[in-house]
Amino acid sequence: MKLTLKIWRQKNATTKGELKTYPIDGVEGDMSFLEMLDVLNEGLINKGEEPVVFDHDCREGICGSCSLQINGEPHGPDRLVTTCQLHMRMFNDGDTIVIEPFRAKAFPVIKDLVVDRSAFDRIQQAGGYISVNTSGNTIDANTIPVNKHDADESFNAATCIGCGACVAACKNASAMLFTSAKVSQFALLPQGRIEATERVLNMVAQMDKEGFGNCSNTGACEIECPKGISLENIARMNREYLSASLKG
């Protein structure tokens, strides 16, 4: 497959970037998108040019590191996959592919296609945990009965890998799907109820502080999420937040 890549190149966080065009040949349908970029980078290095910088780690769709806006969609045209699991068979010979970093004020570009997603870490740190006494008297979690539906919903929310596709897809760069998944995974379990009030208040406050936009319920985040995190989580977070605010 012969392709034309238009890739966002930006030297560092303070310089202005631009799209640069790179023709690439010999791309196989079975290659993953990142393998295709590896091939491009190998060629660039051999020519003495600076390779394209992009985030990646597990390449198994579970770490949430890879984060590319491909042809106008986070993680590209396929559904329920991360960029590393996107395969080149989704494209046709002669295609032009535009590759950009995830864009949000809260996700500043570090270099080329790499963005700083530590805003998500700070939201998580604001309340995405439960406090467990590990002094030796810890109660086995399995001894506390949990409704099957709630357990499943909690697990589904917990599958969020924090890749940031929800922010990237949202026209408002809202982080509500991510935050709501992290709120929900605890809110649905008895162990999480103890700190539920402070958790939702603190996490939403941190989300707002980071400069993410407001959710306008377009549903783009749910469609583009590689883990299929549902909008129901946002509704749950809204309920939790309103109830927590009224409690004071």
Place this chain on the structure above:
Amino acid sequence: MAILSSSIARKVAMALSGLFLVFFLAQHFTINITSVIDPDTFNSWSHFMGHNILVQFILQPVLIFGVVFHFIMGIVLEIRNNNARQISYKSFKGNKNSTWASRNMIISGAVILAFLGLHFYDFWFPEIVHKYIESNPLDATRYYPELVHKFESPVRTGLYCLAFVLLALHLWHGFSSSFQSMGWNNKYSKGLRAFTQFYAIFIPLGFIFIALYLHFNQIH
């Protein structure tokens, strides 16, 4: 009061004001449709709405506040949302994952606002002048002829119909979205969404029907 400045509280305020306007729209439509069914009923209901103290001095100010609040909050949210992505994508395919109506509430809202300006110019301001400035004597039969007269112009009728199409798009997303903003997303949501979409089509289509009916059935 951190709640007042939070993103979720703003969305809930937007949803509540929107639901209030949706309710008002149904009431407005109910009165207007009588102009097609029975002009006398339209006259008597209009007279009641125009002279009832509760409607004029309590409900009307609340309605105006609701409209202004919804509009201002919409602008505030739009500015904040635009600010959250200062560098735009070179390629952004919103149509792959969301509806036009959901992405362009500010456009449909702006058209509706412009329409409200025309609507106030056509009906509300003349009514205020008639009642409170010129202090004309009561006449419970004047409403239907005044209404029909306004729809003589094909341009005005066309503008009204265009605004109602944008209203339909605004309601298509906004009505069901307001429930999600307030935390309502459960097994009944599918049915509720079907109802809101029916409402989003039925009410604006009804208003379009009334405008066209009045335009093509002029009093001679």
